[in-house]
Amino acid sequence: MYSVTIPAAMTATTGKRETGTRARILDASERLVQTRGFNSFSYADVAAELGVTKASLHYHFPGKAELGEALVARYAERFTAELQRLDADGSAPATKLAAYAALYADVLRQDRMCLCGMLAAEYETLPPGMREEILRFFDANQRWLCQVMESGRADRSMSFDGTADDGARTILGGLEGAMLMARPYHDVARFEAAATRLIAGVTGSR
Numbered sequence: 001m002y003s004v005t006i007p008a009a010m011t012a013t014t015g016k017r018e019t020g021t022r023a024r025i026l027d028a029s030e031r032l033v034q035t036r037g038f039n040s041f042s043y044a045d046v047a048a049e050l051g052v053t054k055a056s057l058h059y060h061f062p063g064k065a066e067l068g069e070a071l072v073a074r075y076a077e078r079f080t081a082e083l084q085r086l087d088a089d090g091s092a093p094a095t096k097l098a099a100y101a102a103l104y105a106d107v108l109r110q111d112r113m114c115l116c117g118m119l120a121a122e123y124e125t126l127p128p129g130m131r132e133e134i135l136r137f138f139d140a141n142q143r144w145l146c147q148v149m150e151s152g153r154a155d156r157s158m159s160f161d162g163t164a165d166d167g168a169r170t171i172l173g174g175l176e177g178a179m180l181m182a183r184p185y186h187d188v189a190r191f192e193a194a195a196t197r198l199i200a201g202v203t204g205s206r
Contacts, residue, residue, distance in 0.1 A: 022060045024050055030071055034112035038068060038122055038130075065127035068119075072133035075115045076140065079103075083144050093152035094203045097171065100145070101195040104175050108188050117176045142168045149202065160202045167202060174198040 028049050032041040043064065047054045061067035082103060086096050107114055116137045123131060145168035152158030160167045178194035 021050075021052065021056060025052075025057055025060055025067070026071060026074060029067055030075065030115060031112070033071060034107070034110075034115055034118055038119055039125060065129060068127065068130040069133055072116065072119065072130060072137060076133065076137045079137070080140060083141075092157060093148050093155065094157050094199075096148050097145075097152075097199050097203070100148075100171075101175055101192075101199060104179050105188055105192055105195070108179055108182060108191055111186065113183060114176060114179060117179060120176075138172065142172055144168075145171050152202070158202045159204065171198060171202075 025046060028046050029041070032045060043054045043057045047057055057067075061070065083100075086099050091099065104114060116134050119126065119130065119134050120138075123134065126134075142165070146164045149158060149160070149164040149167045149171075153160070153164060175195055175198065178191045178198070181194070182188065182191035
């Protein structure tokens, strides 16, 4: 399943690259969110890491809410680009699901969590704009997974009860949950075993 090579699309190291102070702020903040959570870092933490003043951060992002929205929007943009790449290469539906799971495994290998999965745990404490961006991210992923599962049912490479939308929610929630459970053990294999079983449930493969 995990022989598919996937770039680190969910980390700050690949994808569409920005340059300059703004990009450095986003990169540092993304890492902090993915390892500590949004409410567990401050502008002072970012400024100290980058060797810039807090005033420089406020110049690019007037407040932490604006920074958070920019983080989720950039993350979603890179993730969407990876999903479009998977669509463009003409892979079979089951292969797409394996590649999708590999995106999460790749993030875990960086000792990070899915940015939006991490933020979902803090959802009620986040600014409204960030909440909207997080829901937009999950909705977009669910739609993509739904399309993949509909294609798999149509070509008989997948079999599952209920609607494709139900299946998409199960896959998305299962992968996010498996990532969460693997994190304290620092064990990507634990995630991969759970993801393999999850996908095998609809593809019949092991």
